[in-house]
Amino acid sequence: MHYKNLGSSNIRVSTFCLGSMTWGTQNTEKEGHEQIDYALDQGVNFIDTAEMYPVNPISAETTGRTEEIIGNWIAKNTRRSEIVLATKVAGAGSKARDGEDISPTAIQRALEGSLKRLNTDYIDLYQLHWPNRGSYHFRQNWKYDPTKQNRQVTQQHIYDVLQELDKHIKSGKIRTIGLSNESSWGTSEFLRIAKAENFPRVVSIQNEYSLLDRKFDLDLGELCHNENVGLLAFSPLAAGMLSGKYSNGEVPIGSRRSHVDNLGGRWTDSAFPALNAYLQAAKDFDLDSCQMALAFCYTRYFMNSVISSATSLAQLQNSIKSVDIKLAPEIQERIQEIYRQYPMPF
Numbered sequence: 001m002h003y004k005n006l007g008s009s010n011i012r013v014s015t016f017c018l019g020s021m022t023w024g025t026q027n028t029e030k031e032g033h034e035q036i037d038y039a040l041d042q043g044v045n046f047i048d049t050a051e052m053y054p055v056n057p058i059s060a061e062t063t064g065r066t067e068e069i070i071g072n073w074i075a076k077n078t079r080r081s082e083i084v085l086a087t088k089v090a091g092a093g094s095k096a097r098d099g100e101d102i103s104p105t106a107i108q109r110a111l112e113g114s115l116k117r118l119n120t121d122y123i124d125l126y127q128l129h130w131p132n133r134g135s136y137h138f139r140q141n142w143k144y145d146p147t148k149q150n151r152q153v154t155q156q157h158i159y160d161v162l163q164e165l166d167k168h169i170k171s172g173k174i175r176t177i178g179l180s181n182e183s184s185w186g187t188s189e190f191l192r193i194a195k196a197e198n199f200p201r202v203v204s205i206q207n208e209y210s211l212l213d214r215k216f217d218l219d220l221g222e223l224c225h226n227e228n229v230g231l232l233a234f235s236p237l238a239a240g241m242l243s244g245k246y247s248n249g250e251v252p253i254g255s256r257r258s259h260v261d262n263l264g265g266r267w268t269d270s271a272f273p274a275l276n277a278y279l280q281a282a283k284d285f286d287l288d289s290c291q292m293a294l295a296f297c298y299t300r301y302f303m304n305s306v307i308s309s310a311t312s313l314a315q316l317q318n319s320i321k322s323v324d325i326k327l328a329p330e331i332q333e334r335i336q337e338i339y340r341q342y343p344m345p346f
């Protein structure tokens with residue numbers, strides 16, 4: 001296993017991060033615990049979750065169940081100090097806390113709930129799941145509408161949130177903070193206000209990144225490289241598309257597509273030419289397509305850790321092997337050729 005500092009912090013995290021969003025719907029508690037045990041035995045020390053998990057589907061009845069599963073593992077083990085635990089506070093539109101916006105009050109309520117469910121006294125990385133002003137993620141990258149945003153309101157919100165998080169860091173309930181589904185401007189404002197007010201600095205940003213979704217390569221990549229904010233890439237296999245398991249037209253029982261028909265907007269006609277090209281490249285170079293996709297993510301200069309979820313232990317075992325794969329210059333050149341032909345498949 002390989003390790004890096006989490007952004008500008010001194011917390012060391014494995015470059016493979018164990019995702020947990022399926023625990024409680026697609027996976028049982030027993031399966032989730034087996035995945036944690038296996039991942040730790042392979043050197044993984046980083047686990048990511050969220051108060052609104054599990055997904056597929058998201059429901060008020062299951063919200064918080066994933067944190068409870070992790071908390072039950074913590075309660076019966078003595079290995080809490082071996083893991084870097086990340087969770088997130090959800091915003092409007094979620095099933096958590098009646099879908100309220102992120103605010104100081106919401107953070108206080110959400111944090112106490114997460115600590116209780118996780119059976120822990122502290123969160124290593126506490127993240128804002130998405131910004132209050134909306135996000136161009138979740139298949140919203142085709143437009144930016146400034147009429148729905150207010151600069152002064154956003155800046156005051158960031159100030160209030162950082163001030164609240166600062167209290168919880170000083171009390172020992174949070175070690176570091178991060179963003180998720182954020183933009184370049186939003187990230188830069190968090191950094192600017194934190195510096196001006198001597199508030200805690202965000203150390204990471206959790207955004208989507210894969211061979212099929214490389215929006216992060218440009219402005220966010222430059223910003224995060226220069227400001228030492230690490231990317232925690234989610235959906236590095238494009239919700240399982242890059243595994244090739246859907247290439248024959250079948251939908252495996254228990255797969256994400258069996259729960260979410262269009263895979264969160266990824267299942268489109270425009271995605272398949274690029275997907276097929278990447279799958280063929282893996283075949284031509286005798287590479288497992290999952291491992292190739294994950295190994296590519298590790299090559300990015302802004303990458304801190306790659307979050308990968310699995311619905312079976314066999315999938316997890318296969319994915320973790322990617323940390324030892326070095327992509328030859330020839331396959332990297334092939335990937336770039338495909339990217340130039342299909343720069344934005346989704």
